[in-house]
Amino acid sequence: MNLNSPALLEDNLIWQAKTAGKRMVFYGDDTWVRLFPKHFMEYDGTTSFFVSDYTEVDNNVTRHLDGTLKRDDWDILILHYLGLDHIGHISGPHSSLIQPKLLEMDDILEKIHSALISKEADGSLPYLLVLCGDHGMSETGSHGGSSEPEVNTPLVLISPAFKRKGTMIRTPGVVEQVDLTATLALGLGLPISQNNVGHVIPGVFEETTLRDQLRFLHLNGHQLSCLLKDSMSGYDKGGFEQFRVAEKAHGNWMKLYLEGNNSEVLSNIGKKVLKQYLEALAAMSSALSKQLGKYDMYSMIAGMVFVFQVSTFLLLAMPEALSGEAAVDVPVLSSLLSLPFYLLCLLLASVHVLVCTSTESSCYFCSLSWGLVFAAVAFSSAMFCTLVSMATRHLTPGTNINRKLPFRSKDWSLSELDALLLAGTVGHTLSLAASSFVEEEHQTWYFLLNTLCLAVFQDVCRKYFREQRDTSDEDEHILLSKDCHSSVHQKADICSEKWLALATPPFTLICCRLLRSLNQTGVQWAHLPDMGHWLNSSEHRTVLSLLAAFCLVLIYLLVQRRCSWVSKAALALGLVGVYSYRAAVGNVMFPWQHAGRPMSKGTVEARFVYVFVLGILFSGTKDLLRSQIITADAKLKSRGLWELYSGLVLLVSLLFRAHNLPVLCCCLLVQTLMAQFIWKKLHYDAAQTTIMHYWFGQAFFYFQGNSNNIATIDISVGFVGLESYIEAPAIFLTALSTYAGPLLWACHLVCYLSSERDRSPVAVGHGCYCLALLRSVPAAAYIVLVTVLRYHLFIWSVFSPKLLYESMHVMLTAGVCLFFYTMEQSPSPSKS
Amino acid sequence: MWDHEIRAMASTHCIIAASVFMATVLPAVLVPGFSVYGTHLLWIYSVSGAVIAVSVAVFWLLGITPPAKKHTVGYKLSRLFRSCLYFILSCLFFHTVVVLYGAPLIESALETFSLAVLLTSLTTLRCLCVLGPNVQAWIRVFSRHGAMSVWDTCLQITVACTLVGAWVGAFPIPLDWDRPWQAWPVSCSLGAMIGFLTGLVAAPAWIHYHRKQLTYKCK
Ligand SMILES: [Zn+2]
Numbered sequence A: 001m002n003l004n005s006p007a008l009l010e011d012n013l014i015w016q017a018k019t020a021g022k023r024m025v026f027y028g029d030d031t032w033v034r035l036f037p038k039h040f041m042e043y044d045g046t047t048s049f050f051v052s053d054y055t056e057v058d059n060n061v062t063r064h065l066d067g068t069l070k071r072d073d074w075d076i077l078i079l080h081y082l083g084l085d086h087i088g089h090i091s092g093p094h095s096s097l098i099q100p101k102l103l104e105m106d107d108i109l110e111k112i113h114s115a116l117i118s119k120e121a122d123g124s125l126p127y128l129l130v131l132c133g134d135h136g137m138s139e140t141g142s143h144g145g146s147s148e149p150e151v152n153t154p155l156v157l158i159s160p161a162f163k164r165k166g167t168m169i170r171t172p173g174v175v176e177q178v179d180l181t182a183t184l185a186l187g188l189g190l191p192i193s194q195n196n197v198g199h200v201i202p203g204v205f206e207e208t209t210l211r212d213q214l215r216f217l218h219l220n221g222h223q224l225s226c227l228l229k230d231s232m233s234g235y236d237k238g239g240f241e242q243f244r245v246a247e248k249a250h251g252n253w254m255k256l257y258l259e260g261n262n263s264e265v266l267s268n269i270g271k272k273v274l275k276q277y278l279e280a281l282a283a284m285s286s287a288l289s290k291q292l293g294k295y296d297m298y299s300m301i302a303g304m305v306f307v308f309q310v311s312t313f314l315l316l317a318m319p320e321a322l323s324g325e326a327a328v329d330v331p332v333l334s335s336l337l338s339l340p341f342y343l344l345c346l347l348l349a350s351v352h353v354l355v356c357t358s359t360e361s362s363c364y365f366c367s368l369s370w371g372l373v374f375a376a377v378a379f380s381s382a383m384f385c386t387l388v389s390m391a392t393r394h395l396t397p398g399t400n401i402n403r404k405l406p407f408r409s410k411d412w413s414l415s416e417l418d419a420l421l422l423a424g425t426v427g428h429t430l431s432l433a434a435s436s437f438v439e440e441e442h443q444t445w446y447f448l449l450n451t452l453c454l455a456v457f458q459d460v461c462r463k464y465f466r467e468q469r470d471t472s473d474e475d476e477h478i479l480l481s482k483d484c485h486s487s488v489h490q491k492a493d494i495c496s497e498k499w500l501a502l503a504t505p506p507f508t509l510i511c512c513r514l515l516r517s518l519n520q521t522g523v524q525w526a527h528l529p530d531m532g533h534w535l536n537s538s539e540h541r542t543v544l545s546l547l548a549a550f551c552l553v554l555i556y557l558l559v560q561r562r563c564s565w566v567s568k569a570a571l572a573l574g575l576v577g578v579y580s581y582r583a584a585v586g587n588v589m590f591p592w593q594h595a596g597r598p599m600s601k602g603t604v605e606a607r608f609v610y611v612f613v614l615g616i617l618f619s620g621t622k623d624l625l626r627s628q629i630i631t632a633d634a635k636l637k638s639r640g641l642w643e644l645y646s647g648l649v650l651l652v653s654l655l656f657r658a659h660n661l662p663v664l665c666c667c668l669l670v671q672t673l674m675a676q677f678i679w680k681k682l683h684y685d686a687a688q689t690t691i692m693h694y695w696f697g698q699a700f701f702y703f704q705g706n707s708n709n710i711a712t713i714d715i716s717v718g719f720v721g722l723e724s725y726i727e728a729p730a731i732f733l734t735a736l737s738t739y740a741g742p743l744l745w746a747c748h749l750v751c752y753l754s755s756e757r758d759r760s761p762v763a764v765g766h767g768c769y770c771l772a773l774l775r776s777v778p779a780a781a782y783i784v785l786v787t788v789l790r791y792h793l794f795i796w797s798v799f800s801p802k803l804l805y806e807s808m809h810v811m812l813t814a815g816v817c818l819f820f821y822t823m824e825q826s827p828s829p830s831k832s
Numbered sequence B: 001m002w003d004h005e006i007r008a009m010a011s012t013h014c015i016i017a018a019s020v021f022m023a024t025v026l027p028a029v030l031v032p033g034f035s036v037y038g039t040h041l042l043w044i045y046s047v048s049g050a051v052i053a054v055s056v057a058v059f060w061l062l063g064i065t066p067p068a069k070k071h072t073v074g075y076k077l078s079r080l081f082r083s084c085l086y087f088i089l090s091c092l093f094f095h096t097v098v099v100l101y102g103a104p105l106i107e108s109a110l111e112t113f114s115l116a117v118l119l120t121s122l123t124t125l126r127c128l129c130v131l132g133p134n135v136q137a138w139i140r141v142f143s144r145h146g147a148m149s150v151w152d153t154c155l156q157i158t159v160a161c162t163l164v165g166a167w168v169g170a171f172p173i174p175l176d177w178d179r180p181w182q183a184w185p186v187s188c189s190l191g192a193m194i195g196f197l198t199g200l201v202a203a204p205a206w207i208h209y210h211r212k213q214l215t216y217k218c219k
């Protein structure tokens, strides 16, 4: 959508070291291992989620230390100690635990230092010991904010290559965190990562020869000037000229140096060059960090215009799309032939030519081919003309009433539920403006979902207590006058149905509460222990096995009802396959298995399941195609849809981790109950049902442990059933398992609405339209917000991952809508 | 038309609001170290106690509470007992709902329960005072077009305001501002309190301005 989504595989120091053939060893937080897979020669990642634990995480690192320090087969050793951070999170910076932990760290530092000193005696290259913290902590022990104690951390560099400064303690200088990367890269003899904006810390290289110092500075300056050239149009400001001058002076100095000139003059000139370099570097670095994200405004605005046109189109189409016919009359042709269209085309094209030829900087659009650009221009102006004509049609007084009451009935009034659904949608869109709300978006959804369930509960109560009491008086008269005996059985049925309907919303609420404690997500409370970790720990494997087996059985019972018997058998075998896959991978165990069994990758089992998934999908597609093309049989079509749905469920149950199976199980259970007792019985219309599905989908997205942070994507899913990494299926599987919640709910919506077709023939169209609207409005609003907030402190850490998630979700929804559309189109040939 | 009743309602609400005010100010003067944030639970209980005592007294004196059908002591006692039972049940109900909304189950159970007590004394107690321990009447009042008197409408407005206040009060909790009022359950109980006070003001005002449109079915 927009152009400022983060590149996930940026050029970085670790990658540079890896390509230069440095041997790296890593012990500590397993986030590193996930960020840099296959970069380390040897590693041991510790799961950092048990924040309550502050000894085990560090002991896990320390226990490798003695062995590794003795060996000589590594170049870089990275140790990440988490204990202090965890103590901060548990009990804050004034905790009594801090003192012993710091002493422990001191001891470790001493151990490393003495080991390095003894190594140096062997006469190898000088070592460098870097001690730094990634962040500080606030008064409450948390971090991530921008307060002074949170962003200031100590940096200690220890190396025999430094000059001994005596015992005098000087006030240490302040360096930027980004400077460390450049310094380390030069110290290790690696190329500086091309996007690094820091400059060399001058004190570090004080003891090298003047020639080397100048060379380092030149390398750093060259990298920065390249970056500057790429990212800024007016790059001749920001120290670039200074750098040029220094470079020239450097050249002169080199000439003198090579001529063998060794006088005082030379070193004086050299010092001058050094100073010039340093000034230039500082200037360029600060200019870069100021302009970090020189945004491509033209492309961003163009993208925004497109998104806005689409969402305005959807908004303008609302009255017609939700009317009885569910058909939108789009005046494309008339607007294509109108004069404003050509004028607008010309105008936009000229703007494009003007922008792309005037500035030297290349924007995204200029790099596209001209034909594509003009197609975009034509599309945009056609869209604009269509929009204007639609808007004028609505604004003409003749159709004004239609505009005021956009929904299909004239006496439509806002019930509490509608008010809640509208307020929730608007409120959620607005909440995206605050970074904490983006971080904790799951809270918003859980909150809204809970309120929705309570509102539904109130509706149910009203229906069964209040209205039945009103009607029951009349009913009883009729019953008394007519036949008393026949409907006793029916009455009992109604009674049990009533209680089931009444029990559904509270049951859903309890489900949601349980799922919520299954996966703790977000940022602020992510460190709290949750059920998922409890289940995954090795002591509780029996519980997890029982739970997984129970869930799989339940899934089978819930899904099999609507399938043909072939699919039923396939589903059962597939679910058995899922369990044996999990057993093979080592998540769960069979009762006859003992614990110490070698783990495999479970490729065979996974492929076994894939076969059944494909089988079910195939039989579903076959039914669908037959109903579309040959018979136009609604029943067959509905069965085909449900089979596709069960195929999807089987696939998802394979991809979900064992502890996440309850999420899937609850999802199916809630869907079944809600469809049976709430949506059908309370006669919610398609729009309301769609919004509820959407909300449930969103909540389940977070229930399965996702968040708006890239780090929570479970990449291991991409390897299920594959021997090695293959890009296309890996991406597909990862996306599928990440968006399983919303996808399952959207699919259920299609199935539900099309099986309800006899009640309201346009329901599918309404549902599709609402889904598109629900997805596009927040996305459009969010894109504007991100553009406005592009200089916000958290733009990269909070807002852009969310943007990535949003755009992915929009793509997915577009796919689902397309599916909807084909489903809806089907009966038209049979009609005509 | 109902000028008398509206005036009675307004004065009742004034007294209740004053009691809330006194329950906040008096302990602050008398008890050392009392503050709304610092000793929040104490504040909740003092306010709840004040609201309970004053509402019961005022509504009983005004005679809005539906009269007992029988005048035997036993019947009155059973009514009292039922009211107490409903009060406790409603506390438990609110507690459950708040836990379902995501409050920790065990860790801060006392705080959650205090919030439930506050909500009960602001909402359920009023129902008990106005309608008596009669669930049928409660269901009637809280379904659409169910109000049968000015007091019913007033009840609807105050209860809705209180609950919406508590609901809105939960919004600032995820913000990372580290303010004292973001601690659980301060923002919710303050929200409920503000909602309640708003309801006290809004109910008579709304009824006053809509007295022409309001028509009630006879009982
Ligand atoms: Zn931390």
Ligand SMILES: [Zn+2]
Pocket (backbone or CB within 6 Å): A085, A134, A135
């Ligand atoms: Zn950290």
